Amino acid sequence: MSLPPAPSSTPATGPQSVFDGRMPAEPGDLRIEARGIAPVPGHHRYGGPGRLFTVWFAPNLTMTGVFTGTVGIALGLDLPTALAAVVLGTLLGAVPTAYLGTWGSRTGAGQLPLARLAFGRSVTVPGLLQWLSSVAWDALIGLFGGDALARLCGWPFWLGVLLMMLGQGSLGVLGYEAIHRLQKLMTFVLAAAFVALAFRLPDSVHTAAGSAHGADRAGAFILTSTIALSLALSWAPYASDFSRYLPQNTSRPRMFWYTLLGVSVSFVAVQSLGLWGAAVFTDQTARGVDRLLGGGVLGALGLLAVALAALCSNAMNDYSGSLALQTIGLRVPRPVAAAIAAVLGFPLVLWMHAADTTARFQNVLLFVGYWIPGFVAVVAVDWFARGRRGEPVDPTTESVRTRSGRPALVAFCAAFAAAVPFMNTGLYTGPVASALHGADLAYYVAFLTALVVYAPLRLRRHRTPHST
Known part of the structure; x- marks a missing residue:
């Protein structure tokens, strides 16, 4: 697909806009990034595609992924079948993330x-959902990171979570370059820590045959793959946030493959660890890690790795959350918006920790992602249509504030509505999911529905360009 070069101009709001501001100038420039949603000019671009591997690898080496990996065993699958479901789901979720990242x-x-190109003023809907999702992910990951920090230092749980949120919020405030540099370092540190954890598993591995059979086994396989897919696909609305400073002539195939490998290898690794040690990893996974490593110095290093992993991942949540908050129209400086996401994640962690962590974890994990497949389908169709027609792909070149974006919103809402009967969570199980023995096909149904609904609406908009 051939697209015209994106202009390097700043938005009409001018260089002093709250959406504009200081940008990192080179690798290692760790001053606060004030740049918000204004596109990065061509002369400020730097770095290479290899950065995308580390920025998408390190943040997934969290106990959230390990805990998610235990779900397949809990549903009654044997180890090989559960592993196949994890690999399949992860790859299906990683491909859209890698594509959007280019x-x-x-x-x-x-x-x-960029979604404003398709959604126009209606971008408020996915923008708000993305911002809420970033806060939810702060809680999902901060739950384990805060617990690990509290156990490591002998603090109450709430204090560990509070300091975790302060650390990740600070990184989110520093912005793009600080996050890239941290993830590069943590790729090696966390990989070594999780390899050490894996070496402690042989005495506690899950080797029992699965208890699910027939249709129940098929339903458990699909649900396990959907949960794995939801992890990888959750990065899709963030994808280009962490490649927007790369030079315009950067190889897109290399960007795609570095991102795909970073996301898929890391997620498959940590979920496999969860499958392998399902008997050890309980709701309180930080305690499980400490016990598995035998306490002492090794246990302390394990807990530190869990806390650092959560810090890496949540810094990205807060950063992308800050861009989402600006996208919906709030004129809040990007560093302030990043801090707000971290602050709001704190009470949500405490809520998840207060009762059945397993149920609340799975419910939040699935619900924060059901909107994403419809979003991906809409923006991908819009991008493809622009490429075929040679249209601009920079929101600063279009009057996105005066265009309703109704076709995109219709497809987006239709996708979510069509997915409801196929959902399966602890809070709600749709009639189709029940009939399919718990199989959750909501993500696939949402994507296909948005694709089928939006494609003809998008073509119609171009035949009657003033209809919206």
Whole structure:
């Protein structure tokens, strides 16, 4: 697909806009990034595609992924079948994330700001959902990181979570370059820590045959793959946020493969660890890690790794959350918006920790992602249509504030509505999911529905360009 070069101009709001501001100038420039949703000009781009591997590898080496990996065993699958479901789901979720990530260097814009091309003023809906999702992910990951920090230092749980949120919020405030540099370092540190953890598992591995059979086994396989898919796909609305400073001529195939490998290898590794040690990893996974490593110095290093992993991942949640908050129209400086996401994640962690962590974890994990397949389908169709027609791909070149984006919103809402009967969570199980023995097909149904609904609406909009 051939697209015209994206202009490097700043938005009409001017260089002093709250959406504009200081940008990192080179690798290692760790001063606070004030740049918000304004596209990054071509002369400020730097770095290579290899950065995308580490920025997408390290943040997934969390106990959230390990805990998710135990779900397949809990549903009654044997180890090989559960592993196959994890690999399949992870790859299906990683491909859209890798594809969307190639848009950053092309446009200099983040993922939600680019969504304005398709959604126009209606971008408020996915933008708000993305911001809420970033807060939810703060809780999902901060739950384990805060617990690990509290156990490591002998603090109450709430204090460990509070300091975790302060650390990740600070990184989110520093912005793009600080996150890239941290993830590069943590790729090696966390990989070594999780390898050490894996070496302690042989005495406690899960080797029992699965208890699910027939249709129940098929339903458990699909649900396990859907949960794995939800992890990898959750990064899709963030994807170009972390490639928007790459030069415009950066190889898009290399960007795609580095991102795909970073996301898929890391997620498969940690979920496999969860499958392998399902008998050890309980709701309180930080305690499980400490016990597995035998306490002492090794246990302390394990807990520190869990806390650092959560810090890496949540810093990205807060950063992308700050861009989403600006995208919906709030004129809040990006560093302030990043801090807000971290602050709001704190009470949600405490809520998850207060009762059945397993149920609340799975419920939040699935619900924060059901909107994403419809979003991906809409923006991908819009991008493809622009490429075929040679249209601009920079939101600063279009009057996105005066265009309703109704076709995109219709497809987006239709996708979610169509997915409801196929959902399976602890809070709600749709009639189709029940009939399919717990199989959750909601993600696939949402994507296909948005694709079928939006494609003809998008073509119709171009035949009657003033209809919206």
